[in-house]
Amino acid sequence: MGTQHVVTMLPGEGTGPEICEAVRLVIDASGVNIKWEYEEIGLDCLEKHGTLLPDKTVQAIARNKIALKGPTTTPIGTGHKSANVTLRKVFDLYANVRPAKLIPVLKRPWDKIDILNFRENTEDCYAAIEHMVSDEVAQCLKVITWPGSYRIAEFAFKWAKAAGRKKIYCVHKANIMKMTDGLFLDAFREVAKKYPDIESGDIIVDNCCMQLVRNPAQFDCLVLPNLYGDILTDLCAGLVGGLGFAPGANVGDNCAIFEAVHGSAPKYAGLKKVNPSAVLVSGIMMLRWMKEEAAADRIQKAMFAVLDERKHVTYDVGGTATTDEYAQAIVDKMHAKA
């Protein structure tokens, strides 16, 4: 066994715990040496401890600097705050990295999609500054800052360069929101000057959506403010197989949390029928972050093989396997290949 890593596991709620157990089974079978520290987060926590994010959980993440997270629930329109947004704020996880890459065995109408999305994760309309300014008017402040915009652009160019990427586009609506999106675009252009080897440009968000569904292969890397990033990363996930296969990482300067981007599907909780692939591919992304490339490759290869065979896949991809059976099939495939 190689170097031991200590990772905080946040199973979340709804189907989260059963998904995370399946993912742990697969990751542990990959040969990587991980000590998992389980901590609580989310709605169950709110009911038990009066907070979405207990201090014990915060301290564990701060200590380990890396976490794998299952889904959590956020009510719409009312009720408690989002556990996800709280985590991003507390640890200043300013970069949401959302790769959208075709999984070969999932038949899609496109030959090639391999887009790296870099979503600014902490400001924009997510600054939680909302007011009912009269009894019939609500407003939400869209907060865009120079340092916040500059650092996500810097992060994106650095990541793209390390990954051998060739082209980055900034997505914006600066033709209408000239101050806010204009500032975001200005910062991007300033950073782009430092990376002459990477082609850079910009595209208006509505055009970008249209281009993504017509010809997604033209895009390499996208840098987006928070709200457009939230929407377009799901659009990109839809292009390659849906949220059930979409990995995500929330990264700051000193901490990274890897998570599925889908919801907690509470109505399926305990049924052990949901597809754990999104948390699993987030786990693969985490292993690569930890420089455990061999383990990541093993899991990915086995997962693709199981999906290709279609014998032990979950209902959403046309099978009847349970969450655990799918995970075990991946483990068996890894061992068979060994």
Place this chain on the structure above:
Amino acid sequence: MPTCTDIAKATKKKREIKLVGIDMYIITEKGIPKFDDIGPFKCEFISNRGTKVWPGFVSPDLLMVNWYRCRFMATKDVQDADVNTFLDALTKKGWWWSASQKLWNYDGEAGFSKAY
């Protein structure tokens, strides 16, 4: 035949509005501001880029800008004139502010969000 605009306007409901505080947007290069109570207003929290930075824990790694949202809540019943007095006092204390936003409850429910 009423237009859609007419129909929409007719749905307006009367709600009881009560002034309960002020959000102040302060610009400073001197770090997180500190405030004593100003008249009937007490500082409840301060946020920067939407993240609460006072009171309580703030990560030393947190990116902060020079613009703070400072929430002052009324400690007793207040009127609009109290806000004028508050703003005047704040300016006289040397605080540079970009905007203020009155905080109202509507039928007893807060018409404003909390910070993360």
